[in-house]
Amino acid sequence: xxxxxxxxxxxxxxxxxxxxxxxxxxxxxxxxxxxxxxxxxxxxxxxxxxxxxxxxxxxxxxxxxxxxxxxxxxxxxxxxxxxxxxxxxxxxxxxxxxxxxxxxxxxxxxxxxxxxxxxxxxxxxxxxxxxxxxxxxxxxxxxxxxxxxxxxxxxxxxxxxxxxxxxxxxxxxxxxxxxxxxxxxxxxxxxxxxxxxxxxxxxxxxxxxxxxxxxxxxxxxxxxxxxxxxxxxxxxxxxxxxxxxxxxxxxxxxxxxxxxxxxxxxxxx
Amino acid sequence: xxxxxxxxxxxxxxxxxxxxxxxxxxxxxxxxxxxxxxxxxxxxxxxxxxxxxxxxxxxxxxxxxxxxxxxxxxxxxxxxxxxxxxxxxxxxxxxxxxxxxxxxxxxxxxxxxxxxxxxxxxxxxxxxxxxxxxxxxxxxxxxxxxxxxxxxxxxxxxxxxxxxxxxxxxxxxxxxxxxxxxxxxxxxxxxxxxxxxxxxxxxxxxxxxxxxxxxxxxxxxxxxxxxxxxxxxxxxxxxxxxxxxxxxxxxxxxxxxxxxx
Ligand SMILES: Nc1ncnc2c1ncn2[C@@H]1O[C@H](COP(=O)(O)OP(=O)(O)OP(=O)(O)O)[C@@H](O)[C@H]1O
Ligand SMILES: [Mg+2]
Numbered sequence: 001x002x003x004x005x006x007x008x009x010x011x012x013x014x015x016x017x018x019x020x021x022x023x024x025x026x027x028x029x030x031x032x033x034x035x036x037x038x039x040x041x042x043x044x045x046x047x048x049x050x051x052x053x054x055x056x057x058x059x060x061x062x063x064x065x066x067x068x069x070x071x072x073x074x075x076x077x078x079x080x081x082x083x084x085x086x087x088x089x090x091x092x093x094x095x096x097x098x099x100x101x102x103x104x105x106x107x108x109x110x111x112x113x114x115x116x117x118x119x120x121x122x123x124x125x126x127x128x129x130x131x132x133x134x135x136x137x138x139x140x141x142x143x144x145x146x147x148x149x150x151x152x153x154x155x156x157x158x159x160x161x162x163x164x165x166x167x168x169x170x171x172x173x174x175x176x177x178x179x180x181x182x183x184x185x186x187x188x189x190x191x192x193x194x195x196x197x198x199x200x201x202x203x204x205x206x207x208x209x210x211x212x213x214x215x216x217x218x219x220x221x222x223x224x225x226x227x228x229x230x231x232x233x234x235x236x237x238x239x240x241x242x243x244x245x246x247x248x249x250x251x252x253x254x255x256x257x258x259x260x261x262x263x264x265x266x267x268x269x
Numbered sequence: 270x271x272x273x274x275x276x277x278x279x280x281x282x283x284x285x286x287x288x289x290x291x292x293x294x295x296x297x298x299x300x301x302x303x304x305x306x307x308x309x310x311x312x313x314x315x316x317x318x319x320x321x322x323x324x325x326x327x328x329x330x331x332x333x334x335x336x337x338x339x340x341x342x343x344x345x346x347x348x349x350x351x352x353x354x355x356x357x358x359x360x361x362x363x364x365x366x367x368x369x370x371x372x373x374x375x376x377x378x379x380x381x382x383x384x385x386x387x388x389x390x391x392x393x394x395x396x397x398x399x400x401x402x403x404x405x406x407x408x409x410x411x412x413x414x415x416x417x418x419x420x421x422x423x424x425x426x427x428x429x430x431x432x433x434x435x436x437x438x439x440x441x442x443x444x445x446x447x448x449x450x451x452x453x454x455x456x457x458x459x460x461x462x463x464x465x466x467x468x469x470x471x472x473x474x475x476x477x478x479x480x481x482x483x484x485x486x487x488x489x490x491x492x493x494x495x496x497x498x499x500x501x502x503x504x505x506x507x508x509x510x511x512x513x514x515x516x517x518x519x520x521x522x523x524x525x526x527x528x529x530x
Contacts, residue, residue, distance in 0.1 A: 167352065167354050167356045168356065168358065170321075170326055170352065170356065171352065171356040171358070171369075173325075173326060173343075173344050174324060174325075174326065174344050174348075174349070174350050175344075175349075175369055175370035175373055175417075175421070176344065176346060176370060176373045176374055177373055178373075181373060186358070189358070189360040190358075190359075190360070192360070264360065265401060265403070266359035266360065266401060266402070266403040267359075
């Protein structure tokens, strides 16, 4: 009886506690901060700046007319398509080279210095050179995304597969694992949290560099539209594209976290 | 149970060093075809090292280990091991962890299905096939480690303190389950443990390792009837043996002498 009554008391108490329901202080805070920022922006532009400067209400109003154009959809398809394709190619290549570096010491000796040097370099410095090599065309964008993803994935995969625990290795050997089984059956899966982190970083760098190529080489895509709309003094439309890029980037981040939970449910950061 | 004529495992004058550290010195022992040999010894004396050598995971510096007459230089398919640390793969569910060895050996799918189901049934984990190791208790994980070894139907089973990371109740339960499983299908087994009770309960013989480098200080024959159940533990023979092994372990060598039977 005593436990029963204490359970009844617990329910209304929980209902009135901040931080347990759908609307929590933690979730409300960024919404409030954003709203305040938007209001300040809106008021300031209206009061002080010329008409063509973007402001929140203008951006919202520009959404229908911007996304109703064929240009918008072909730009979105071109940019996102290239990023996804580049991430796929860069991840596979990065995983293969990374696991070789992680598991074969001699290979690591040859590769590690250069891969790590390139990894540390801001790749955007190479964008003009790669455009010259590949030409002013979409292939340049794909190449830069592939490299942007390849480098972090190779580095994290190498680190993750090098550090596999002796316990797993012993089990593998005891039950007859060959080198191939150790690489792909033990080293890779135990390194999945590292690899996913590498892909996530590669995504972020890939998006940045893809936009840079589009602007510098006038390759059709969202980045180029941001640039041309802004040049046409159509800042509101330009920012609609930026907004879409931001949504894409945040969406990818959320998906990658889910992806890691799904691939490596045992791993808690 | 100790058919001295047919030995599955023979260890002859085995010695091993880790760098400057002499770990094993002149160890000789044998295990019969369906014999359980318990090995007890103080922590850090080299029990795991010896077991790893028998399993082919470590190499001796001198001496020889033979299984069915074959020199051990790498892990042999007829040998399985249950690890002190469980060693389940966290990215595989229970079923896949247990099927691991059979899959590596490319057993036919129907055979894998049947043998894995049997092994899971044997260790009492039915219904948890889809669970991942982090969703299982310590006792369940060690059962899985046992099933993974048993499913290979090994001719020599190596157990490295399999129950030491498990609470006392589960441990007692698992001891008798292992005895029951062994009664059904007796195989050669080395059972490494810290616990003298456990060594006597499981073994046909108890080998006491001690010293640095470790050597065989005593061998005790366990003349307790099989199948063994809980009543054995309170029998005078059991208590007497436990006492003897205790002295083998803790008396100063020379004082009561290293007695070898
Ligand atoms: N890889 C290694 N390199 C160097 N020394 C080692 C290595 N593995 C074990 N040793 C040493 O060898 C000795 C025996 O270790 P081992 O693990 O075999 O002991 P153990 O009897 O199994 O101990 P426990 O009962 O605590 O498990 C210890 O002194 C340990 O420090
Ligand atoms: Mg040990």
